[in-house]
Amino acid sequence: MTQVAPQLLVLALLAITFLQSGYDKIKDWKGNVEWLTGHFANTILAKQVPFALMTILILEIVAGVLCVSGIIQLIAEPAVTGGLGFYGAIVSCITLLMLLFGQRLAKDYDGARTIVIYFIPAVMAVFWLN
Template sequence: MHIFDHTLLKIIQVMISLFAGVLFLQSGLDKVFDFKGNKGYIQSVFANTFLSRVSGLLFIIITILEVLAGMASFFGGIFYFIEGQKDFAILGLELSLLSLFCLFTGQRIAKDYTGAASLVGYFLLMAFGLFVFALVG
């Protein structure tokens, strides 16, 4: 099935990439623009865990990872739609999965089980996105 000379599969791939782009750019840029507030919150979340001493560094790493995942996903989705080149979209989804894995692990360590559970749907969507890219070799 084609929609304006694009297959339905390609539309799904692009939309998942754009979704990941919006999700991670918003989350990462929120951390950048309210760095002090977000860092303080993360340090309080991990205050009673073995990660308390490195929570500031981990916050910086996850911020960078989210911004990179968002940029690669968003611009990769657009580039794939226009040019048909899918490498950046795939990289974006891979970075998105890595970001979600890190966030999930941190929330489990902090015993925020509800927060960790809320990430499962996003993780499955990003994994599905990689799967649909694998369908067309």
């Protein structure tokens, strides 16, 4: 079990991050759309906020579920490399890149920097689970 501890921990980080974020989007959809509409008002995403938010929501839920499934798979079969956790890490990276793109479009450089902080462990998970 100790040989997969780093993978389990980073998958837990990603699962918590994306499942909580997805839950927040579902719980306060209207508030998120309103805030993001203002945030992206001067970008090419200005009229696409609900669609973009739904896309991110779906990716976050898929990433979170795959990461949780990967945790279960690693606990059950520690010798397995790749597997569901790997795909969870890949979807996490794609989601974070989309979020980074949006923050850069909105010229929210502090927000973009925060996303990079999450991107580093996501890439580490891809590397460890490959």
